[in-house]
Amino acid sequence: MRTLLEVRNLTTEFATDGRRARVVDHVTFDLRAGEILGLVGESGCGKSTTGFSLLRLLPSNADIVEGEVWLDGEDLLRKSDEEMRRIRGSRIAMVFQDPMTSLDPSFPVGDQLAEVLEEHRGMGRPEALEEAARLLRSVGISSPEARLRAYPHEFSGGMRQRIVIAITLACDPQVLVADEPTTALDVTIQAQTLRLFRTLNTERRHTGILLITHDLGVIAQLCHRVAVMYAGEIVEMGDVEAIFTRPAHPYTQALLASIPARARGRGALPAIEGTVPNPMAYPSGCRFHPRCPKVFADCPQLRPQPVQLSPGHTAACLLYGR
């Protein structure tokens, strides 16, 4: 599969109260055409900031201080704001947890879709509205011609998320970044949305999807490959089967063990003691060492680097070498 996006040493810092928090720290991965890559981790691990950094959609107190984001031979981090505005939406697009982030409550959804098509694909209004209806149908909205005149509030949360997906597809982007796209949805509606992603993935082989979520069920069902983040870093990466059946990093192992649905019987769940570290004060050495059941003398001293365990499967843990 062709590599679409190459992310190298992406590092993003936030300034708060005169101090700097390194929320994303030297994150490196590739996204290939036709794949769904899952970026998973707990709150504060930097997974969403990674997604926002790729599109350079960061709040004013955040800076990308290092790294490269190559999309088709161009480093997005070297683009001017104006160039980036044109790339966003047309070549790399984002779906957010709350669909209202992307929708304007005061305009009918048809107008919002048509506007994108006019701007990015140079269509006239009648043609754009026709295409808008086709896109709505493709994301599973029935009688789309009639729904074009409806406002966002007239749709349920699940339907709004479909409309946002239709809008992002309007420009046929190469890279789709989806940040917790099903987290706010009820489980039966989530199942419909996961099915939609699966269909998109089969129909658009030239698109790569980066799926950011904390939900390991969603990852297991949808992704081809998985990157596990902890405290700003990718600690393990591999095929979805490898991650779920042969997790190598003690954090991945502990995370999987603490899923109630995977636990056997009603005994105590294997919890990870302690809490996720604050990005203002990461532990020294391996950032997981204070919570790690396999910690040894080197862990507080040395920063582990990713070690290849098998083709495509890497883990950053001193158990596997330095």
Add this chain to the structure above:
Amino acid sequence: MNPRAMNSEMLLEVLDLRKHFPVARRLLGGAGSRKMVRAVDGVSFSLRRGETLALVGESGCGKSTLGRCILRLLEPTQGEIRFRGEDITHAPAGRLRELRRRIQIIFQDPYASLNPRMTIGQILREPLDIYNEGPSAQRSRMVTDLLSRVGLAPRYSHTYPHQLSGGQRQRVGIAAALALEPELIVADEPVSALDLSVQAQILNLLARLQQEYGLSFLLISHDLGVVRHFSDRVAVMYLGRIVEMAPTEELFVNPRHPYTQALLASIPQPDPRLRADPLPLAGEPPSPLDPPAGCHFHPRCPHAMPRCREHSPPHYDVAAGHYASCFLLDQTPAAAAAGGIPG
């Protein structure tokens, strides 16, 4: 089932409970008679001492409203709530005060329920002072004791809620619920806001406290993984009604209501070897403002029959402690003659 709970005393009985909310007329364009949202529409169940009953369902199914009626934070419209045999449906304020010692709640977001201007020590001491629990001189020690019961060091009594992590705040929420030694805790999505690793800590804590103090839990949750791990029995709600009730394993292994079946099939299993692409349930739950006639689930049901559009199915027993409200389970000769169970 939790063996200790099986033959223990009946703690809570809910009989045909209804909670209807009037809807402001202007929202509906001013026409017609006053509309009602039937948030809880005839729910019955019971809970024994030491037992955990889970109420599951999607948003708008009425599970949280039901929890709030039992706590009497909402006044039920109709029906009966009995606590240790006493009818508390319309208990007056004085009696409610006493009942609130016995029935406590844990919220999803403890941050919203903890006063940001008070230290954790002050927050935990407040109910002890209000209810005049123990000699005043000993209350600081009682606070320290509460903290240790939920796994927090005594020094936390001097901190403020914003200084704590989500998991620590939920521990404080649990300590506050335990302060007056309740018998029943309504836990409304107690771990939904927490990260997986912390969620496991809190579930383990709740399980330990249940063992130690013989607490009963009414667990309100949309997370079926949590429910399967933690509860003895499960009630599945859809649009204000319980459509299926069963011991937990029985429900997960042998679901009989088409809605329960669809709900369980919709859970994304955290195992790529169990990858499925089930045809998801079509459509969305209808509004409780205007529920469909007959079985509320019939417009989305793949097995809907003509009678489902007209009549509300009664509860059909399918095994010990397991019933489902679905005409597919009707074994009477008339139903068999009418064509039996369709594909």
